[in-house]
Amino acid sequence: MKFGVVIFPGSNCDHDMIHVLRNIMHQEVVELWHKDTDLQGCDMIILPGGFSYGDYLRSGAIARFSPIMEHVIRFSEKGGYVFGVCNGFQILCEAGMLPGALLHNDHHKFNCKNVFIKAENNTTLITSGVDTSKALKIPVAHGEGRYFADAEVLAQMNANGQILFRYCNENGAVDAASNPNGALENIAGVCNAGKNVFGMMPHPERAADAVLGNEDGRLLFESILAMVKA
């Protein structure tokens, strides 16, 4: 599979994502500069984490105007796969490619730690190989990760199977104590109605290298590869 990782000024999880895709999953990866206009025939475009444009106005608010985004949007409209992690998720919401928004954490602090999430279903590209009864340990690191959408949108998303992940405890119970940021309905990740654009706050690329003692995030990359190859 050929992945394109978009580098915005201020992206800082770009190298981590490239490392996992290239050296651990052994896939072809091209680095796409935010001013590029050619997606180089990639099968999936990834918007990595970080602080694009310093997140100075609002997370992801400026990056959505980068020249490459117009092409990423067009790519997704034709059914192309797009995956945003953390700041990448924020950019996808700002660009209107995913429903909802990511607000300041309810405790108003940046928060970096391992959390547990549970896949809502295994019918999407990203969750296809994941056991939905099992909690995955995947770290978060963000100040603005509180997922919000209005009630109508949320109901639609639930009905449509657009919720990818919810925060849970280590046994898989979705409860308030396991919610690291006050996200509505413990939502940690979502996809669009077309199920080809995905976003999540936790960092699967930080839980994919055996050297770091946690490979739960690798399941997501394996899911993608299994589905696209098949």
Add this chain to the structure above:
Amino acid sequence: MTKTMYNPISTSDDAKELGLLPEEFEHIKQLLGRVPNFTELSIYSVMWSEHCSYKNSISWLKTLPRKGPHLLAEAGDENAGLVDIGDGLACAFKIESHNHPSAIEPYQGAATGVGGINRDIFTMGARPIAQLNSLRFGPIESEKTKWLVRGVVKGIGNYGNAFGIPTVGGEVFFDECYNTNPLVNAMSAGIVEVGKTVSAISTGVGNPVYIVGSATGKDGIHGAAFASKDISANSAEDLPSVQVGDPFTEKLLLEATLEVIATGAVVGMQDMGAAGIICSTSEMSAKGEHGMNIFLEKVPTRQANMQAWEILLSESQERMLIVVEKGKEKLVEAVFEKWDLNCAIIGEVTDSKRLNFFMNGELLADVPAESLVLGGGAPVYQREYSEPAYFAASKNFKIEQIEEPTNLQEIAHYLSGHPNLASKRWVYEQYDSMVGTVNMSTNAPSDAAIVNIKNTNRAIALTVDCNARYVQADPEQGTAIAVSEAARNITCSGGEPSAVTNCLNFGNPYNPHVYWQFVHAIKGMSKACEKFKTPVTGGNVSFYNQSSYDGPVFPTPTIGMLGILPDRNNRMTLDFKKAGDMIFLLGESVNDISSSEYLYSYHKVKNSPAPYFDLQEEYAVQEFVKALIKRKIVNSAHDVSDGGLFINLLESAIPRNLGFSIGTDFEIRKDAFLFGEAQSRIVVTVDEAHEEMFLELALDSELAVSCIGQVTEGEILVDDAPFGTVAEYKQTYNDALGAHLN
């Protein structure tokens, strides 16, 4: 361009106003052969400030062990120490203080401290891969402390998180001596291929001199001079001396800097920190034995009508000075254009060895570069010192003065929730500790942070340590303990201690008692660094950490240590692995509670000697642990430090919710056994399969090794008496800081 001096000549009153001594003013007149003008006087005042010149410390710093077989750059050679870590790679690492700015503007003060230390690393061509910090505040109960802690932690977090380098370790300590003057020390470590580093040097007549990065503003003017005086009630008026940080620009500057180095066009480079343009131009020129003509009107500024001296001294952040090989300007400019950063030629290299600063055609300053810098013309002083009375008085403390308590369990709970001993989770969860995907300690805790070196089998171990209470009690022993503890943390994590960077936080050097602490700290550091073969590669000195009303802070020589794991699979963790494992204490149990948190906070005895310490024993214990880890005989290793044995065991029990059942030593008071902080002790756990081999090696080692108990499923027992469960302690331990700070 004319060569007439334009601005008015200065007077001895001006000199005094700028913090120069009368004899320093005379010396400047001699060096120049005339009276300096105001701009020149300003230049000398910042370059000869304590912060830039090390004038009151350098003669002692030179006595520290500075040589080692794998050092690629010795102390003072480059912006940071450089150590060969094998596989053709080197680690650049350094620690620095940002105490004074953090005292009056905690958020920006701490943020710019992080920015500054990282620039020191990437200006050498190394990509930062890990950061640490060492923080000290007044009592946590005070509203002012809470404001400082929240600001400092947010400042470090917001800057470091956006910059995108993980914070992998650190320390936080509270004591009333830091009430007015908190300490904020930041450390960074980066990796570079051997032979691909860039020096802070300027050569090649006619080569263009570039300023790149942020525009220059009025922030931080005279910051170096501000850092070189006591904090007073008027310090808030020094607010413009505090710089403002922009981590986004720093991130772009990092990427652009590394790209520009790869073009091969760079002759030399230095970041702009203290004393801004004047410091980088003079240090690069002095090192290259060349001069520069600098045209200040060409410097991109943030605001209109900045005075020449303001441009010269501004400490605006996220800037670099680069000397480029003539003819390769386009290569350099293309990189900075890609990253949308300023990149302006502001001058050229000359053969004069003098720095000439012009503004709109007028020569404003003409000074010999060498006369300004450390190792050149900057003054060097020997200060008087004398032993303070408290030192002799501390020796009068005897353990018998404290009645042996019977409420040991209550004390154990008290200590597990004491801010100095409890989990620092409230702090470190605000830092991104995982970006970069190199932090091997996230899911496997160890005494030092283990950082993976991708594409090799190697890892490095990093730690910052200093129990300043011990240093206050006995500067020489206390500092030797700080070095030993750093080495112990690295050893217990499976690493080989390699080199040291230090951040020497002291009071006013003109106070003979403070200087006595400084001199003895240096002696203790020398002794221990020689023993562990960990040369000092640099760091910084921060004097004047005292206020007019509180007096000096505890002498706090923070030790940042780098360790190497040639094979990362040799790493060792601190957490108990399973119930039933035997718990062994390596090293002597001593009837000693001196300078322990228990004695100081629970019994409120503030003056006692440093805890028991013997450097030879320390070394032997560490060598033994190294051998055990190498032979894969132990399941965990964790050093006994602040809080004593009980806190040590608790820290090992908590990660997997296990407990422990131990027996005390009938020859030792129970409070000393559980809470004493005698040094050179390490706890290891061993499973049944390895017990025999362990005991054989223990016998051969001739060390004091005792089996003190067993890992349990979660209950805690001391001499068979129930002491609570790990779950109870865990909650107290985890929530203590948040209870004060949320």
